[in-house]
Amino acid sequence: MTDGGADYCFECIGLAALMNDAFQSSRAVWGKTIILGVEMHGAPLTISSLEILHGKCVMGSLFGGVKPKQDIPILADKYLNKVTLIRLTMRGTVDVRELLIQRIFPCVLFCRSWSWISS
Numbered sequence: 001m002t003d004g005g006a007d008y009c010f011e012c013i014g015l016a017a018l019m020n021d022a023f024q025s026s027r028a029v030w031g032k033t034i035i036l037g038v039e040m041h042g043a044p045l046t047i048s049s050l051e052i053l054h055g056k057c058v059m060g061s062l063f064g065g066v067k068p069k070q071d072i073p074i075l076a077d078k079y080l081n082k083v084t085l086i087r088l089t090m091r092g093t094v095d096v097r098e099l100l101i102q103r104i105f106p107c108v109l110f111c112r113s114w115s116w117i118s119s
Helices: 016-025 049-053 068-080 096-113
Strands: 008-011 032-035 057-060 085-088 092-095
Touching: 008 016, 016 032, 092 096
Parallel strands: 008 032, 032 057
Antiparallel strands: 085 092
16 A cells, blocks of 8 residues: 555554554655654563664654643643644644644544554
């Protein structure tokens, strides 16, 4: 389907087995796997060092890069002051509530439903 693997693979569930599956699904030589889910069971992630040396990449993003102690009070203050617009480069503005309700939340529900997996 992807002719050699996906350029970017995202793991958002938080299971080491799925993190490994995402890494294995990325394209050899330049595939990038971004891990967003937090592994709660303490299971180790085992990946081939040879694939890393050949160019595959694994990245993580805890809280999307937010620094909780520093950024959450700022974000809370902006929310309380009704600052809800995000400025996008060369694309105008997007209402965060609309983005969450119409785009992101349905995707999360779809992923949690497991209906996308063929049996």
